Amino acid sequence: SKAMLFDEGQKSKVTFADVAGLEEAAMEVKEVVDFLKNPDDFTKLGAKIPKGVIMIGPPGTGKTLLAKAMAGEAQVPFFSLSGSEFVEMFVGVGASRVRDLFKQAKEKAPCIVFIDEIDSIGRSRGKQAFYSGSNDERESTLNQLLTEMDGFETNSGVIVLAATNRADLLDPALLRPGRFDRHIYLELPNIREREEIFKVHLRPLKLNETIDAAYLAGQTPGFSGADIANVCNEAALIAARRKKDRVDKQDFHDALDRIVAGLEKKSKVISPEE
Numbered sequence: 001s002k003a004m005l006f007d008e009g010q011k012s013k014v015t016f017a018d019v020a021g022l023e024e025a026a027m028e029v030k031e032v033v034d035f036l037k038n039p040d041d042f043t044k045l046g047a048k049i050p051k052g053v054i055m056i057g058p059p060g061t062g063k064t065l066l067a068k069a070m071a072g073e074a075q076v077p078f079f080s081l082s083g084s085e086f087v088e089m090f091v092g093v094g095a096s097r098v099r100d101l102f103k104q105a106k107e108k109a110p111c112i113v114f115i116d117e118i119d120s121i122g123r124s125r126g127k128q129a130f131y132s133g134s135n136d137e138r139e140s141t142l143n144q145l146l147t148e149m150d151g152f153e154t155n156s157g158v159i160v161l162a163a164t165n166r167a168d169l170l171d172p173a174l175l176r177p178g179r180f181d182r183h184i185y186l187e188l189p190n191i192r193e194r195e196e197i198f199k200v201h202l203r204p205l206k207l208n209e210t211i212d213a214a215y216l217a218g219q220t221p222g223f224s225g226a227d228i229a230n231v232c233n234e235a236a237l238i239a240a241r242r243k244k245d246r247v248d249k250q251d252f253h254d255a256l257d258r259i260v261a262g263l264e265k266k267s268k269v270i271s272p273e274e
């Protein structure tokens, strides 16, 4: 969700150290990094390197973060576009933007092209909900994306990563072999994974010694990684406003109260897990 509209091939500084609790996805993720770093290991045996990998999971589970971490670990440029903003902002020129993006990406290969919220361009017909652009526009953008993916050579060094919360809405054409035929599933973190994610986001904070990642993990069933990052930052903001020199338990409790209230407003269901 935080992906820029059009991230023009910067090197990513995100690494696997910034991502916690996604062991389930780890193997596929490492494979993508290997394809980018050591393509010859695969191609010399005649293997075709996958072109498209789709990450499927609820909001805030780290899809964007993981895409950037793959680019960071492989030390390749990262191009990105956000499906929803894309359709809204480039009315009439969606297809040519896609063409430009892939042209640049091919010049900078090996690299990653990341498409956030791909469902907003890749929704199948008949499943179109509210949407601000015209369907023709969306379709021509989608068609251009398919053309690009079919057009660039296997083993060109461009790997397209896409993210969605709603794989059920996707046009099956996108998931055909040679397109997004690899899937990485992300889930909301369990208590142990939340603890790991807390550790990542507590790391940069100045903390009172009473703060304990395991305790916070127990207080936050149903939270996504993004929610956890939010709690940690909110607690630090509260502590700063209170002129403290360390963030303490009270600050975390107040941050949690505030964020839980916000989540309830968004009518997000917090499941009584564990």
Ligand code: ATP
Pocket (backbone or CB within 6 Å): 001, 002, 018, 019, 020, 021, 022, 057, 058, 059, 060, 061, 062, 063, 064, 065, 066, 116, 163, 164, 165, 197, 200, 224, 225, 226, 227, 229
């Ligand atoms: P959306 O579906 O809303 O686009 P997303 O799955 O792309 O969400 P991100 O944008 O990657 O989620 O996550 C937002 C932020 O939440 C990250 O920048 C990071 O700070 C934090 N976060 C999410 N998941 C993790 C994780 N597994 N480990 C550490 N931090 C995480």
